[in-house]
Amino acid sequence: MISRLQEKLAAGQFVLTAEVCPPKGCDCGEFLEKARKLAPLVDAVNVTDNQGASMRISPLAAAALLVREGIEPIYQITCRDRNRLALQSDLLGAAALGITNVLALSGDHISFGDHRGGKPVFDLDSVQLLQAIQGLGEGRDLAGKRVSGEPAFFVGAAAAPEAEPFELTTFKLEKKAAAGASFFQTQAVFDPERLAFFSCAVKPHGVKVIAGILLLKSATMARYVTENIPGLNVPAALINELENAADPTAAGVRIAARLAAACKPHCHGLHIMAMGREDLIPQILESVKKVKSKE
Template structure:
C-alpha cells in the first residue's frame, strides 16, 4: 500500500496530517486519533521525538498506523541515531511494510526533556536522504551491496519562509539531488510568497505539500512568531483570531481557507494540528464546504 505516492503521481490534491506518538506505551489515544483520520487523508506523518521530547518510537507507531489501514510517513531525524542505527531502522521500516519516509535534521536536544543527552547528528538531513537513496539502490551508505534493499518514497522538508532564503534554497536543491521526491513545508501563512516558491520549484521532479499549522489561539500565533523559525503569522490573522468568540473554531476556519487556497495550485497539503488531530477532519470538511470550483493542482 502506498496511497501517498499513488495520490501524488495521479495528480490528485493530496492531504497528509501529522500524528504525534504518545509519551508512554498507552497507544489508545494515538489509535483513536488515527481512526478519526482514516479515509480523510492520504497519509499520516508519525513524528520522531518531536521537539527533542522522548516519546514512543516513530517506527513502532508507523507500524500501528499501517495495521489500521493508514499509509504512514515514517519521520526520521538525525539527532538520536548514528549511521548504523539509521540504516538498520530504515530497512526495518521497509520489511515491516512502511513505504514513505521523511528525512529531517531534528530539533536540538536543548529544546527537549532530555537536555543532558548526547545529540548524535552523525549524518545531516541531506546525507540522510542520500543514505536512503543508496538503500533504495540496494547498497549501504558505503556503497556495499545489501542482500535486498528498500524502495522507499523519500520525503524531506523545506522552509519557504526562511530568512535568509538563499542558503535554505541551496540546501533544498541538495536534498533533491540526493533523492528527495516529495517535500512537506514549514507552516505557510504568506500564500503569495509560497506561490512564488512553488513556481520556482516546478522545475524539479518533486511533489510539494504545503504546510498548514492549525492556529489554536491568538496566543499560539504570537508564540509562533517569536519562537518558531521561518513562521510568520500576519497581523491580520492574529486580529481575526483575537476578535472571535471561539478562537479554535476561527483557527479551523483559517486553516480550511488555506487548504482551499493550496488546492487551487499546489500538489497537496500537510496539516499539523499538534494535539488537535480531531480538528484535521473538520478543517478538511470545512474546506470542502467553502469550495466553489474545485481545480486540482498540477
Template sequence: MISRLQQKLASGQFVITSEVCPPKGADCGEFLGKARVLKGQVDAINVTDNQGANMRIAPLAVATLLVREGIEPVYQITCRDRNRMALQSDLLGAAALGIGNILALTGDHISFGDHRQGKPVFDLDSVQLLQAISTLESGFDLAGNRLQGAPAFFAGAAAAPEAEPFELTLFKLQKKATAGARFFQTQAIFDPDRLAAFTTAVRPLSVKVIAGIILLKSAGMARYMTRHIPGLKVPDHIIAELEEASDPVAKGVEIASRLAAAARHHCDGIHIMAMGREELIPEIIKEIR
C-alpha cells in the same frame, strides 16, 4: 512497493496528509483513536520522531501500528538521536514492516526538548540521510556492503517557503532534491502568494509540494510560534483575528480552512497539523473537498 501517497501524487491527484503525535508512554490507545478518526479522510498520517526534541515512543513502532490498521504512515526519521548505523537499521526495519513513505529530517536540537542533558548525535544531516536512503535503495549500505534485499522508499524532505533569505533556502532544497527527495513537506504557510512563488521556484526540481496548514488555537500560540520557530512568522492580521474571536479554536479552524483552500491552487497537496486537536481535521477537510 509503491505507496498510495506516491501513486496519487504521480497521477496528479491532490493529496491530504495530517499528523498524529506518538504518545509519551507505551499506551497507544489514544493515538490509534485519533488515527482511526482520520482513516479515509486523509491519504497518509505523519508519525513524528521525538518532535521538538521531546522523548516519545519510537515512531517506527507506531507507524507499524498504523500499517496494521490499514492506515498509510509517513515515517519521520531524524538525525539527532541516531548515528548512520542506527539510521540505516531503522530504515531497513521500516521497509521490512511495509512502511514506504519517509520524511528525512535533521531534527530539532536536543537543547529545545525535555532531555537537555542528553548528547545529540547528528552523524548525518538531512541531505546525507536522503543520500543514505538512495544508497540503500541501490542495494548497498553506506560502507559499500551489499544488502540482502534492497528497500524501496518514497522519500521526502522539509521546506520553509517563507524563510529568508530565500536564495539560501532554495540552494538547500536543490541539494535535497539531488540527494533523492521526491516531495517537499513545508512548514505552516500563511501567505498563499509566497507559497505560489515557492512552488514556481522549485518546479524545475521535479519535486511534489505538500503545503503545511496549522490549526492555530490561540493568539498566544501564534505569537509563540513566531518567536521560537525559525522561518515561520504568523502575520499580525491573523493574530488579531484570533485575539478578537470569542471562540479562538473555531476561528483557528476557519483560518486553516481558508488557507487550505487558497493553497490548493498552488501545490500538490496539503499537510494539516492540528496540534492535539485531530478531531477537528475533518472540518478543515470538508471546507476544501
C-alpha cells in the same frame, strides 16, 4: 511496493496528509483511535519522531502499528538522536515492516525539548540522510557494503517556503531533490502568495509540494511560533483575529480553512498539523473540497 501516496501524486491527483503525534508512553490506544478516524479523510498519516525534541514512543513502532491497522503512514526519521548506523538500521527495519513513505529530517535541536541534558547526535544532516536512503535503495550502505534486499521507499523532505534568505533555502532544496526527495512537506504556510512563488521555484526539480497548514489555537501559540520557530511568521492580522475571538480555537479552525483553500491552487497536496486537535481536521478539509487544485 508503490504507496497510495506515491501513486496519487504520480497520477497528478491532489493528496491530503495529517500529523498524529505518537504517545509519551506505550499505551497507543488514543493514537490509533485518532489515526482510524483520520484514515477515511487523508491519504497518509505522518508519525512524528520525538517532535519538538520531546521523548515519545518510537515512530518506527508507531508507524508499524498503523501498517497493521491498514493505515498508510509517513514515517518521520530525524538525524538528531541517531548516528548513521542506527539510522540505516531503523530504515531497514521500516522496510521489513512494510513502511514505504519516509520523511527525512534533521530534527529540532534537543535544547527545545524535555531532555535538555541529552547529547544531540547529528552524525548526518538531512541531505546525507536522503543519500543514505538512496544508497539503501540501490543495495548498499554508507560504508559501501551490500545489503540484502533493496528497500523501495517513497522519500520526502522538509521545506520552508517563507524562510529567508530564500536563495539559501532553494540551494538546500536542490541538494535534497538531487539526493532523492520526491516530495516536500512544508512548514506551516501563512502566506499563500509566497507558497505560489516557492512552488514555481522548485518546479524544475520535479518534486511535489505538500503545503503545511497549522491549526493555531490561540494568540499565545501564534506568537510562540513566530518567536521560536525559524522560517515561520504569523501575520499580525491573524494574531489579532485570534486575540479578539470569543472562541480562539474556532477562530483558528477558520484561519486554517482559509489558508488551506488559498494554498490549494499552488500545491499538489495539503498537510494538516492540528497539534492534538485532530478532531477538528474534518472542518478544515471541508473548505477545500471545491477549490481547484494545482494542475
